[in-house]
Amino acid sequence: MQVLVRDNNVDQALRVLKKKMQREGVFREMKARRAYEKPSERRNREDAEAVRRARKAARKQAIRDGLIAAPKKKPMPARAPRPGQSAPAPSMSDK
Incomplete structure (x- = not known):
């Protein structure tokens, strides 16, 4: 498993690593192997x-x-632009 560290941001890389390990089931496996x-x-x-x-x-x-209705999706909050990036251009639906 490999995670890239960008701009010496180790905290972000750790978060990405934990998410990957969670998806792979590593934590579940470790918990299962603690006891017989x-x-x-x-x-x-x-x-x-x-x-x-x-x-x-x-x-x-x-x-x-x-046959059954799909679960309702929660609306995603608008994210602020990253430092060094300009705000996103307004879409056609915003006009």
Whole structure:
């Protein structure tokens, strides 16, 4: 796993690294390996995960097919321009 450090901004690079590790499941794996997991508990956990995945896939398919409504998206707040950049040009809908 590789993260670029830009302008000696280590805090930003750490945030990016943590997000990548979260997406990859590294933290979940570390937590699972802290203590021994009995084979029966492992089977139960894996079965529950499979059920969750199947339900999620079925829900996404139902949304795609139009059987259920998609969840409402939260509006994103407008971001300030980065230092050294000009403000974004107004779009056609702003006029």
